[in-house]
Amino acid sequence: MNKYDYEELLNRSIKSLPEKLTSRERFQIPHGVIFYEGNTTVLKNFADIAGDINRDEQHLLSYLLKELGTAGEAEGERAVFQGKIPEEKVQERIQDYVQRYVLCRECNRPDTKMIKKNRTLLLKCEACGAVHPVKARKTKRD
Ligand SMILES: [Zn+2]
Known part of the structure; x- marks a missing residue:
């Protein structure tokens, strides 16, 4: 693999990383x-x-x-x-x-992803690694 290919590959993998929404400040x-x-x-x-x-x-x-x-x-x-x-x-x-x-329920950061597992919708936090099911609303508001 020549140098050019390697750099290109590296750039591409950096680009495909999930974008961090925020730095340290409060969301x-x-x-x-x-x-x-x-x-x-x-x-x-x-x-x-x-x-x-x-x-x-x-x-x-x-x-x-x-x-x-x-x-x-x-x-x-x-x-x-x-x-x-x-x-x-x-x-x-x-x-x-x-x-x-x-928002992650553990650390309250917005760096989360929605994933589906066994038909359950989960929120996976990229900041702290916590995984929570997305809460279903208990009462209907009208
Ligand atoms: Zn978290």
């Missing part, structure tokens, strides 16, 4: 930028939020739609919900999502 749950357009609620930084927490946009979107009890879709960088939804409600749901699907 801030992303804040939604929300405004209203006609009779819809627009979450302007939807794609950024999904990127910040390293989660699939579709997964985040379906969670928000279900929890907000509305229909909607992703449109490029933003998500558009039917109806005028109070801003606090959207922020709360974003926080819920992060608590539930992103």
